Amino acid sequence: MSKPCYLDLEQARSALSELGIVLSQRQMQRAAETDGHGRRKLPFFIDPIDKKLKIDRNTLLRIYIDRQVAAENSAITLDLD
Secondary structure, eight states: OOOOOOOOOOHHHHHHHHTTTTOHHHHHHHHHSSSSSSSSSSSOOOOOTTTEEEHHHHHHHHHHHHHHHHHHHHHHHOHHH
């Protein structure tokens, strides 16, 4: 198990931009806000020490990689022969 690296909203946005996923500050805030059922689009949590939203870097990147793999698996394979 790798050592966790917790990111705040801006650091998470920067980590995603390194992958070519450019999000505005508002888009990141919306992903971290809770909906009417108390759920978030991304698994941010409130740090008990500094009371700021945090997310594990590996978790954030894994979510995007998992979505990419799912999209690739569901794509129609074209037979070009």
